[in-house]
Amino acid sequence: MIFLGIDIGSLSCDAVLIDEEKNILASSVILTGAKNIESIARAKKNVLDAAGIMEKDIRSIISTGYGRARVKEKDAAVTEITCHAKGIKHVIPETRILIDIGGQDSKVMRLDPDGNVVDFAMNDKCAAGTGRFLEAMARALEVDITELGDLDKGATSDLVLSSMCTVFAESEVISLIACGTEQKEIAKGLNRSIAARTNSLVKRVAKNIDGLTVSMSGGVARNKGVVKAISESMNLEKINTPETPDIIGALGAAIIAFEKIHG
Amino acid sequence: MMYDHFDNAVKGITDKLNQDPEGINARKKYVLELSKLGKKLYSKDENIAWCGVTAPFDLLGSMDVTSCFVEFVGALLSSTQTAGYFFEEAEDSGFATDSCAYHRAVMGAVLKNAMPEPDFIIGTSSPCTAGLAILENFAHQYKKDFFLLNVPQNYTQDAIKYLSSQLEEMVRFVSDHTKRPLSKQKLGIALENFNTSSTLLKEIYDLTKTKPSPVDNNILKDFGTVITLLMGSQEGIDICQAFKDELNHRIKTRRHHDSKEKIRLMWIQNRIQYPFPINEMLEDLGAVIVVDELNDVTWEPMDPDNPFESIAKRMISIPFSMNASERIKHLQDLACAYRIDGAINPCH
Amino acid sequence: MNKKIGFTCAYTPVPLIEAAGFSPFRIFPESKAPDQAGHLLHDNLCPHVKKVLDRALADDLPELEGMVFINSCDSMRRLADAWHEAKPDDPIILLDLPSGINSLSLDFLSKEYERLAKTLFKWNNEPFSTEKIKDEIAKWNLLAASVKKIEGIMSRNYFPGIASGLQEIINTAATDSTDKALVMAQNKIEPEKPAKGGQSPVFVFGNLLFDPKVYDLFEEWNMHVTASDFCTTSRFVTQVDTKADDNIFRSMAISYMEQTPCARTMDTTKPGNIAQKIVQRAKESNAKGVIVFTLKFCDPYLARIPMIRQALQKESIPFLMLEGDCTMGSMGQQQTRIEAFTEMLGV
Numbered sequence: 001m002i003f004l005g006i007d008i009g010s011l012s013c014d015a016v017l018i019d020e021e022k023n024i025l026a027s028s029v030i031l032t033g034a035k036n037i038e039s040i041a042r043a044k045k046n047v048l049d050a051a052g053i054m055e056k057d058i059r060s061i062i063s064t065g066y067g068r069a070r071v072k073e074k075d076a077a078v079t080e081i082t083c084h085a086k087g088i089k090h091v092i093p094e095t096r097i098l099i100d101i102g103g104q105d106s107k108v109m110r111l112d113p114d115g116n117v118v119d120f121a122m123n124d125k126c127a128a129g130t131g132r133f134l135e136a137m138a139r140a141l142e143v144d145i146t147e148l149g150d151l152d153k154g155a156t157s158d159l160v161l162s163s164m165c166t167v168f169a170e171s172e173v174i175s176l177i178a179c180g181t182e183q184k185e186i187a188k189g190l191n192r193s194i195a196a197r198t199n200s201l202v203k204r205v206a207k208n209i210d211g212l213t214v215s216m217s218g219g220v221a222r223n224k225g226v227v228k229a230i231s232e233s234m235n236l237e238k239i240n241t242p243e244t245p246d247i248i249g250a251l252g253a254a255i256i257a258f259e260k261i262h263g
Numbered sequence: 264m265m266y267d268h269f270d271n272a273v274k275g276i277t278d279k280l281n282q283d284p285e286g287i288n289a290r291k292k293y294v295l296e297l298s299k300l301g302k303k304l305y306s307k308d309e310n311i312a313w314c315g316v317t318a319p320f321d322l323l324g325s326m327d328v329t330s331c332f333v334e335f336v337g338a339l340l341s342s343t344q345t346a347g348y349f350f351e352e353a354e355d356s357g358f359a360t361d362s363c364a365y366h367r368a369v370m371g372a373v374l375k376n377a378m379p380e381p382d383f384i385i386g387t388s389s390p391c392t393a394g395l396a397i398l399e400n401f402a403h404q405y406k407k408d409f410f411l412l413n414v415p416q417n418y419t420q421d422a423i424k425y426l427s428s429q430l431e432e433m434v435r436f437v438s439d440h441t442k443r444p445l446s447k448q449k450l451g452i453a454l455e456n457f458n459t460s461s462t463l464l465k466e467i468y469d470l471t472k473t474k475p476s477p478v479d480n481n482i483l484k485d486f487g488t489v490i491t492l493l494m495g496s497q498e499g500i501d502i503c504q505a506f507k508d509e510l511n512h513r514i515k516t517r518r519h520h521d522s523k524e525k526i527r528l529m530w531i532q533n534r535i536q537y538p539f540p541i542n543e544m545l546e547d548l549g550a551v552i553v554v555d556e557l558n559d560v561t562w563e564p565m566d567p568d569n570p571f572e573s574i575a576k577r578m579i580s581i582p583f584s585m586n587a588s589e590r591i592k593h594l595q596d597l598a599c600a601y602r603i604d605g606a607i608n609p610c611h
Numbered sequence: 612m613n614k615k616i617g618f619t620c621a622y623t624p625v626p627l628i629e630a631a632g633f634s635p636f637r638i639f640p641e642s643k644a645p646d647q648a649g650h651l652l653h654d655n656l657c658p659h660v661k662k663v664l665d666r667a668l669a670d671d672l673p674e675l676e677g678m679v680f681i682n683s684c685d686s687m688r689r690l691a692d693a694w695h696e697a698k699p700d701d702p703i704i705l706l707d708l709p710s711g712i713n714s715l716s717l718d719f720l721s722k723e724y725e726r727l728a729k730t731l732f733k734w735n736n737e738p739f740s741t742e743k744i745k746d747e748i749a750k751w752n753l754l755a756a757s758v759k760k761i762e763g764i765m766s767r768n769y770f771p772g773i774a775s776g777l778q779e780i781i782n783t784a785a786t787d788s789t790d791k792a793l794v795m796a797q798n799k800i801e802p803e804k805p806a807k808g809g810q811s812p813v814f815v816f817g818n819l820l821f822d823p824k825v826y827d828l829f830e831e832w833n834m835h836v837t838a839s840d841f842c843t844t845s846r847f848v849t850q851v852d853t854k855a856d857d858n859i860f861r862s863m864a865i866s867y868m869e870q871t872p873c874a875r876t877m878d879t880t881k882p883g884n885i886a887q888k889i890v891q892r893a894k895e896s897n898a899k900g901v902i903v904f905t906l907k908f909c910d911p912y913l914a915r916i917p918m919i920r921q922a923l924q925k926e927s928i929p930f931l932m933l934e935g936d937c938t939m940g941s942m943g944q945q946q947t948r949i950e951a952f953t954e955m956l957g958v
Contacts, residue, residue: 353917356916356917356920357913357916357917357920357932358913358914358916358917359907359908359913359934361655361907361908362908362910362913362914363910366910366914370914370917374917384882386710386879388709388710391685391910392684392685392710392875392910392911393685393910393911393914395710396874396875396910396911396914396915397914399877399882399883399914399915400882400883400914400915400917400918402882402883403882403883403886403918404883404918407882409879409880409882410879411710411711411877411879413709413710413711413716413719415707415719416682416688416705416707417705417707421719421722422707422719425715425716425718425719428715429715432715586688586691586692586705587689587692587693587695588692588695610653610655
């Protein structure tokens with residue numbers, strides 16, 4: 001039996017297929033774009049083609065993400081908070097604090113040893129510190145989003161961006177460029193600002209993180225600079241990141257699909 | 264940490280004043296007295312009460328209670344640029360990021376157990392609901408007894424009677440804690456001191472009305488609200504006298520004519536506490552803050568034979584806490600009396 | 612059809628309005644009226660108050676014979692101030708509501724309620740009648756008892772639709788008449804649909820949540836509302852204990868001060884007692900979790916959240932805080948949080 005998880009986020013639409021042993025058979029990450037129904041179909045086709053599996057072989061489908069209700073063929077919709085927790089439990093089981101920075105929002109979850117969510121905090125009021133925010137900053141810095149992660153290498157100043165509103169932060173970055181501030185210093189300042197925001201979210205679910213394993217999922221976990229800044233702000237030696245952080249939500253959804261059948 | 268801060272301030276200012284024994288130095292004397300108060304608040308051997316802004320500090324002083332309003336700490340944390348640390352604590356606990364910065368800072372300090380421990384807390388329902396809520400949190404967190412003075416908004420006979428009865432109850436509450444009864448004689452002296460200070464305050468404010476005004480943008484900053492902490496004491500009278508002398512000296516020596524006053528401003532509500540060079544910026548533009556909304560005497564003289572009713576009337580009649588039309592009328596009166604050209608209203 | 616008296620706060624005793632021959636009209640912050648309140652009030656002010664003012668500025672109100680304001684918090688004080696500007700011809704009464712509960716404050720509030728009663732009778736050119744007030748209180752108490760019964764049913768089992776039905780009854784009492792609400796309540800005491808399982812039992816509280824559709828959404832999002840404590844639900848329908856004092860106004864003062872636990876009112880002998888009350892109500896209603904819906908910029912509630920959170924944590928009761936304007940418009944944004952919370956709680 002095959003199980004499918006689909007995570008329809010604001011930036012990307014991710015799909016993961018797993019088998020009876022919860023092995024990942026295929027995964028796909030594509031841009032959601034303006035028409036999410038088409039993206040859902042495309043992501044599903046991608047994983048089916050890659051795994052060489054027919055749609056009829058799928059035993060159960062769970063959708064997640066902000067567009068979870070839009071997946072017509074779903075057996076159930078589950079929030080991304082529960083799905084990310086389930087997904088990270090599968091790949092980094094010792095995780096107790098999970099930070100998920102997605103395209104449009106950021107969330108922090110506190111997990112028990114069984115991977116159940118026991119508390120969470122979420123910021124979806126503005127794009128501060130999210131994927132969209134980083135996209136805007138990359139644009140202001142005139143670099144590709146993929147280059148942003150290493151851009152802060154060698155930065156030495158303690159610059160912190162004072163504005164976290166995407167619009168104001170973008171103009172602050174432009175002003176800093178105009179003043180001749182080096183790109184790497186601005187990038188470091190950006191990362192520190194995101195880290196401060198994230199740290200505040202972490203404190204809402206766990207005042208003290210001593211001895212708790214912290215992991216990060218979501219597309220922004222690929223940005224080494226942000227991950228490092230967050231670990232520095234939390235006085236952690238390391239934050240664990242899965243190999244494929246952007247499919248953790250979809251993976252969790254697929255595992256829930258599996259568990260709904262197998263109990 | 265804060266005790267050391269105040270202790271250093273007391274030593275530093277005392278040294279400076281000793282170097283200039285003939286000088287008037289009103290602001291220095293004022294800050295010295297406040298630093299001494301700060302030291303007492305952060306010491307452990309006094310009867311300490313943390314209060315709402317409109318609490319009767321003269322009455323509490325006459326009962327040998329060292330008292331202060333919690334916003335004093337908010338302002339202190341802001342001016343020493345340490346508020347950020349406490350903001351975070353408050354916000355992480357669910358207190359909204361867009362709430363009043365004074366109270367957010369105090370809330371953080373309460374949650375961090377960084378407030379000096381009081382013997383009891385006296386909340387006031389005016390001027391704002393947030394201040395009262397913070398004091399309730401304070402009492403809850405520190406497990407301290409709480410007394411609430413409900414200050415009605417409407418100035419009526421029933422309201423005055425209600426508040427004066429509460430003041431009598433407050434005296435019993437305080438006596439229960441300090442194990443000392445109220446001395447009518449001491450209260451009489453405190454109210455006489457308050458009246459003398461009030462008369463001096465009126466004279467100070469009359470001097471500031473002259474054109475050009477003898478004030479600069481700093482001398483009477485946050486004066487009206489904070490001086491109430493001292494007005495029932497001889498120190499309060501001395502401070503008021505020093506300010507009056509300084510302003511008279513400025514007028515006599517025509518020092519104020521050097522200020523090149525082009526624009527006269529009114530400051531609505533209280534001043535900005537964090538380091539921000541607005542006063543200097545305004546001075547560069549020839550703008551002088553000649554009046555603050557809270558620098559005014561809006562009460563009748565205290566009647567030592569009828570102390571509770573007098574204090575109640577004083578507490579209710581603060582225009583800042585009344586309805587908008589009363590407050591606006593007060594602002595209009597100030598605008599006319601001080602012949603202002605404009606006003607600044609910050610949002611804390 | 613009686614002439615209407617507008618009001619905005621749960622500390623307003625509806626029986627006094629009806630005894631004077633008026634119909635109550637609570638102004639809910641639901642309106643398509645354009646945002647104009649910012650012309651008169653600061654932007655960082657409670658959205659409830661601003662939306663009510665928007666309605667006044669846009670004339671999005673039935674004809675009102677007068678307005679009753681209570682200075683329960685800073686925002687309500689400012690609303691009364693702004694009303695003078697927005698509707699200068701409206702007769703207005705502003706009641707002073709004490710913040711603490713003690714003998715002096717009850718005496719004071721009883722005089723304020725008496726002043727309100729006399730003013731309302733005068734506005735309607737009716738002779739003042741304590742008997743009429745007592746009759747209306749008796750009717751109001753029947754409604755309060757029916758509401759309590761429905762709440763009892765809600766806390767024991769999940770009956771789909773019962774929470775929104777209860778809200779409709781309470782809204783009728785707030786915007787139309789106690790008589791009509793009473794008829795509706797008596798019809799609702801027997802649930803229309805059978806009890807169901809599969810929902811997470813949650814106690815909800817906060818400032819106001821008045822739209823019945825919100826409760827249907829909660830059910831869609833897997834929530835069984837076991838009990839609620841808003842100024843638009845149980846806090847509004849305050850049972851007046853007529854035996855509390857010989858003076859009817861003092862009885863009202865005692866009942867409203869002691870039974871209407873808005874965060875702005877405190878028991879000064881037990882600072883922070885609101886947190887214990889929330890824990891108690893959550894437990895009594897068999898809830899597994901607690902959600903607070905607070906209005907943005909509502910200091911009385913926001914300042915008490917840390918101690919409520921601490922008290923719930925101590926009892927291992929999961930807690931979710933949601934901030935917004937408490938209308939359907941802002942509820943969509945909360946869907947993921949609420950669903951995740953119910954997923955976390957389980958059934």
